[in-house]
Amino acid sequence: MKLKNIILKSIAYSFVLFTISSCNEDEGTDIGLSNLNLIFEDNFNGEAGQSINTDNWNFDIGTGQNGWGNQELQYYTDRPENVSLDGEGNMVITARRESFQGSPFTSARINTRDKVEQQYGRFEARIQMPGGRGVWPAFWMLGSNIETQPDDDPATVVWPFAGEIDITEMRGQEPFRSIGTIHGPGYSGGGGISDQFDLAEERFDTEFHVFAIEWSPDFIDYFIDGVRFNRIRKDDIPNGTDWVFDDQPFFILLNVAVGGTFVGFPVDTTPLPQRMIVDYVRIYAIAN
Template sequence: MSWLFVLFFAFSACDNDDDLLTDRNWQLTWSDDFDGPAGQLPDASNWVLETGRGPNGDGWGNAELQYYTDRPENVSLDGNGNLAITARRESYAGAPYTSARLKTQGRFEQAYGRFEARIKMPWGPGIWPAFWMLGASIETEPWPQCGEIDIMEYRGQEPNIIHGSVHGPGYSGGSPITKSYALPDGRFDTDFHVFALEWGEGFLNFYVDDVVYQQIREEEVGNIIYRESSTGDSRAEWVFDQPFFMLLNVAVGGNYVGFPAQETTFPQTMLVDYVRVYREAN
């Protein structure tokens, strides 16, 4: 097993207006508004429900505690136009919690454009919701070579803060390129908010409610020098030039958030009003 050490990186502030896409002419390419009767599973033509504790049974590589199921108790429409992903404290298949994880892999994948979801968070230490993306090449190029874009990650113990991150060769695991955004007023678990990524050739912009808080550029990623024990110094790679698929999940516990605390009540539900994807119109 090789080890990785990041030696240097530097990123500019969010001041590159040339790469802001918000005012572009967007064309909707994919959407799910989660309309339907309460208790119905999400549209199988849009989403794949992943089950289990990860390919190696190790909590999805993060020591997560939940078992993902495809039961309506963990993932279903709520009858009010939302998808409900619910984490529960219950013994199931050897795990102490259950929850759900959905992906569009094999259903919808796209490079470049605007990817957004309107979400209301759960709350509680040890609760870990996310709206994120993985490179469609993951079957032939394992993580992190395939790339990962975390449009929104949230620690349940920090109800007014979300994080946006990217992972790739030279900036992965515990050393991603990341930035947090704090709500100026209120909490993410008391109302819906729109989390978005605008992605163009050579750049990624992260938004909360149309406020850009992070811009990542290909040339800046190229400044990262990292060291692997097997190969020595290497330069980080930009891998965000291929189609990606989307994921939604609520994890419980794990390296990122720690164990649920005594004050964390269950069930905990993330509500998703919609997910929409756009491409810039010609």
């Protein structure tokens, strides 16, 4: 694990996860990794308007190539109007309808690349999501060797060969539904391996929920509020493709996109600004 300039707890402690139910064919089996050591957390403490801790996080800036590859409409910034602490122990990413650098919307996208990277364990965040047609929030991970453009370094690869784990992404027009997906070579984009979790009488944009995965050498489990709703195994990927989740650490991303192929375009009545409110981000390693 790469940890540069971050504050760890002086004594890592074991965290045993107990889950209350399962929503797939594994119901009734033992679920949840045990003996997990907390190795990183950001609780986003600080004064209102203060920037996030850049010892932990990087900012992605701009529109990206072809709207970050998804025909998204926002311009990502590092301005406090788009990403800052709220003074109440939260980090807030705000998507706004405003003309900025030739784009009709602004927002923020942050990542822990080269600062906090981990292979295997539990990755979780407590988040109140934004909503509204055409709004696309995500809490996700990418392989540490990813590059946006190929180069001469054989240690770097382009997407999807580095692997992507979407812990949660949502269509703002479906505020009751969280979608968890993995992407790799031969199972990317619309062909990603995925499942969804629907709230029966609640919404993800009106209160906080805990989104998590537990990643081991042989499978990735998806949880919401302690409930496992999916397990993706090595043998779930298409024949002839590679499981790209066992040879490198991954880093975390949080962002709110506006528009794009996954959600469609916002409409005039889409309520903006919209906020992703993040209470904490935590990483647990599997104890030896």
